[in-house]
Amino acid sequence: MTTELPLTTLTRVRRGAHHQRTDRAALYDIVDTALYATVAIVRDDRPVALPVGIGRDDDDLLIHGSTGSDFFRRIAGGTAVSLTVTHLLGMKYARSLFDSSMRYRCAVVHGVASVVPPEQKEAALLTLSEHLMPGRSADVRAMTAREIAATLILRVPLAEASVKDNAGSLVEVDDDGEDRTVWAGMLPLRVVAGEPVTSPQTATGTPVPESVRRAAARITA
Numbered sequence: 001m002t003t004e005l006p007l008t009t010l011t012r013v014r015r016g017a018h019h020q021r022t023d024r025a026a027l028y029d030i031v032d033t034a035l036y037a038t039v040a041i042v043r044d045d046r047p048v049a050l051p052v053g054i055g056r057d058d059d060d061l062l063i064h065g066s067t068g069s070d071f072f073r074r075i076a077g078g079t080a081v082s083l084t085v086t087h088l089l090g091m092k093y094a095r096s097l098f099d100s101s102m103r104y105r106c107a108v109v110h111g112v113a114s115v116v117p118p119e120q121k122e123a124a125l126l127t128l129s130e131h132l133m134p135g136r137s138a139d140v141r142a143m144t145a146r147e148i149a150a151t152l153i154l155r156v157p158l159a160e161a162s163v164k165d166n167a168g169s170l171v172e173v174d175d176d177g178e179d180r181t182v183w184a185g186m187l188p189l190r191v192v193a194g195e196p197v198t199s200p201q202t203a204t205g206t207p208v209p210e211s212v213r214r215a216a217a218r219i220t221a
Helices: 024-032 070-076 118-132 145-149 210-220
Strands: 036-043 046-053 055-057 060-066 081-093 101-111 151-157 160-165 185-188
Touching: 024 055, 024 081, 024 101, 024 160, 036 060, 036 070, 046 060, 055 118, 060 070, 060 118, 070 151, 101 151, 118 145, 118 151, 145 151
Parallel strands: none
Antiparallel strands: 036 046, 036 081, 055 060, 060 151, 081 101, 081 185, 101 160
16 A cells, blocks of 8 residues: 555545644554554444454454454445544643643544455454454463354455544644633543453462563553
8 A cells, every 4th residue: 555545535634634644654553552443333324333452464454243243244244334543642721611622643444344254364363462462372272263263353444544643732822812820731641551450260379471561561651
């Protein structure tokens, strides 16, 4: 694919257009640093949106669900899908509520998914696992044929997408008579990992694996 994201009727940002990014690297950075996306379809003339774990495989976004899920079966059957990934970075406190806002990076992907064929499913699941829980596959038993068969893996091409980066400076609007002695600024926000909690069924004395420690450090960084 080209390094630039094409502008289409679906991807052109109209409000706050100066925040739009059209470089594919910005899109990949947003999805590569996210653990899930909000996946939306229209089902029976009504919108439905669900949070779903994601992982990128080259120019595709991988999502997965149960083969018994009506939601995923509809996507597999060709229903158009929209995926949104948002990193909320902070709350901008302006001197008026009207000028207050959020700081974020966001990607919206539009497309039609394709089903990963049976012979590629295990590799695709490992790609997802390595993104969501890096190194975990080496700690646990291999997936069974039954588990793989019960899982539907879908590829959504990262061909039609928009990126909006509103994480910039705290420049204020021109003075419109607001009280400059009122505090204004930003409250930064970030996701952090807590201390791992061991399952009560785990054998006494079993240490927390290094893969979990590394994942916690990556999320908190």
